[in-house]
Amino acid sequence: MGKIENRRTRYDLAAILRENRQYLSTYKLFEQQRKAFRDICACRTSELNGHTCYCNSCNYQRQAYNSCRNKHCPKCQFTKQAKWVDKLQSKLLDCKHFHLVLTIPHQLNPLVYLNQKKLYDALFQAAWQAVGKAASNPKFLGAQTGAVAVLHTWTQTMNQHPHIHMIIPSGGLSDDQMEWVPCKNNFLAPKKVISSLFRGVLCQRISQAIEKKQLNIPEHFQWNRIKNDLYKTGWNVNIEKPISGVQAVIKYLGRYTNKVAISNSRITNVENGKVSFSYKDRKRLVSKTMQLDTMEFIRRFMLHILPHNFYKIRYYGILSSANSKTKKEQIVALMETCMPIPEYEGLSAIEVYTLLTGKDVSHCPKCKKGRILCRALPKPET
Known part of the structure; x- marks a missing residue:
C-alpha cells in the first residue's frame, strides 16, 4: 500500500x-x-x-x-525552490537579517479555514504593518525597512497552525532617503510591541470584515467573546538573532520556501489503513513517529491546500517589487556593495x-x- x-x-x-x-x-x-x-x-x-x-x-x-x-505536490518543488532561492539573491541586501515568526492563536483556526484567501491576506498585511510600524519608531530603528514574508499553515504533525516567517534586514533607509541606518546592538524592536501591533491590526480587520458580512462564520463562533479573550494574552512573536551574510540568509530561508505540508521522505510506513510519518518534537529537539488513520492523514494534508492563485511568498517595504529599481539601488550605493546576479536566471529546469x-x-x-x-x-x- x-x-x-x-x-x-x-x-x-x-x-x-x-x-x-x-x-x-x-x-x-x-x-x-x-x-x-x-x-x-x-x-x-x-x-x-x-x-x-x-x-x-x-x-x-x-x-x-x-x-x-x-x-x-511534494515531487514538484525541487528545481522550483532552487530557482526561487537563487533569484532571492538579487533582492536581499548585503547585511545581517532577522528571522521573525508571527503566529495567530488557535482560537482563530476555524474562522481562517473557512475564509482562507481573505484572512491569509489579512495575516500578511497585519504582520508587515506591525513590523514596519515598529521599525519606523524613532525609539527603535527609526527607519524604513523591508521584509520577505512566507506563509506556513502547518505544524510538523500537519495540524492547522497559520504563521508568517519574515526575513528582515538589520537596518533601514532614513526618512530623507539619504542614509542607511543600521540596527543598534542587533536589536530591531521589542517582541511585545510587534505582538501588540500584530494583534491589533488583525483583530481590527476581522471585525471590519464581520461587520460587512464578508466572512463565512463557523457554527458556535462568537467573535466578540473570542476577541476579548485574544486581547487578554500576548500573541506569539519570535525574533531570532540576526543571520550574517546573504548566502547564509538564503540557505536559512530555503528551509521555509516552496515547502508542502509533508515530504515523501517523512512517510515511514503505510499498512492496514494507517500511515506513519516522522516529525520533529520542537520542544525536546528529538525526532518521533506518529501514526494516523489514512483518512485522518489525508484530512490533515488537505488542510494546507492554498486558494487558487494565492501567493504565499511576498515582499514588503524596501524589498518590494515597487522599490526594486529605486530605493534598492540607492541603498546598495549607500552601503557601497553590489547587486548580485541570479545564477539560474534563464536556465531550464x-x-x-x-x-x-x-x-x-x-x-x-x-x-x-x-x-x-x-x-x-x-x-x-x-
Missing part, C-alpha cells in the same frame, strides 16, 4: 491518495483541494501523458511521464537540476557517449 520504487523514499503521498480516491466523494472539500488531490494522483503517471527518452548513439530508451507541477546535483541527464547512462533526446508519447485514444 502506497509503496513505490525509488532510491530515496519507499512511500509516496500520490500512491496513498490514488489508493483512497473515495475520499473525494466521502468528504466535503473546496474545489482547490479537489484539484490538488487529482493533480497529485496523476503526477508522473500516464494520466498526464509523457515522453520517450532515447540515446542517439545506442539502443537505450525509457519512458517518463509528465509532472503535475501543482505547488502542493533540467539545466538547474544538473547544476544542483552534478548529474547531466542529457548524457546516456548506458553508453556514456550519446546524448539523450526526447519525443512525446502518442496521446491515448479516447
Whole structure:
C-alpha cells in the first residue's frame, strides 16, 4: 500500500491518495483541494501523458511521464525552490537579517479555514504593518525597512497552525532617503510591541470584515467573546538573532520556501489503513513517529491546500517589487556593495537540476557517449 520504487523514499503521498480516491466523494472539500488531490494522483503517471527518452548513439530508451507541477505536490518543488532561492539573491541586501515568526492563536483556526484567501491576506498585511510600524519608531530603528514574508499553515504533525516567517534586514533607509541606518546592538524592536501591533491590526480587520458580512462564520463562533479573550494574552512573536551574510540568509530561508505540508521522505510506513510519518518534537529537539488513520492523514494534508492563485511568498517595504529599481539601488550605493546576479536566471529546469546535483541527464547512462533526446508519447485514444 502506497509503496513505490525509488532510491530515496519507499512511500509516496500520490500512491496513498490514488489508493483512497473515495475520499473525494466521502468528504466535503473546496474545489482547490479537489484539484490538488487529482493533480497529485496523476503526477508522473500516464494520466498526464509523457515522453520517450532515447540515446542517439545506442539502443537505450525509457519512458517518463509528465509532472503535475501543482505547488502542493511534494515531487514538484525541487528545481522550483532552487530557482526561487537563487533569484532571492538579487533582492536581499548585503547585511545581517532577522528571522521573525508571527503566529495567530488557535482560537482563530476555524474562522481562517473557512475564509482562507481573505484572512491569509489579512495575516500578511497585519504582520508587515506591525513590523514596519515598529521599525519606523524613532525609539527603535527609526527607519524604513523591508521584509520577505512566507506563509506556513502547518505544524510538523500537519495540524492547522497559520504563521508568517519574515526575513528582515538589520537596518533601514532614513526618512530623507539619504542614509542607511543600521540596527543598534542587533536589536530591531521589542517582541511585545510587534505582538501588540500584530494583534491589533488583525483583530481590527476581522471585525471590519464581520461587520460587512464578508466572512463565512463557523457554527458556535462568537467573535466578540473570542476577541476579548485574544486581547487578554500576548500573541506569539519570535525574533531570532540576526543571520550574517546573504548566502547564509538564503540557505536559512530555503528551509521555509516552496515547502508542502509533508515530504515523501517523512512517510515511514503505510499498512492496514494507517500511515506513519516522522516529525520533529520542537520542544525536546528529538525526532518521533506518529501514526494516523489514512483518512485522518489525508484530512490533515488537505488542510494546507492554498486558494487558487494565492501567493504565499511576498515582499514588503524596501524589498518590494515597487522599490526594486529605486530605493534598492540607492541603498546598495549607500552601503557601497553590489547587486548580485541570479545564477539560474534563464536556465531550464533540467539545466538547474544538473547544476544542483552534478548529474547531466542529457548524457546516456548506458553508453556514456550519446546524448539523450526526447519525443512525446502518442496521446491515448479516447
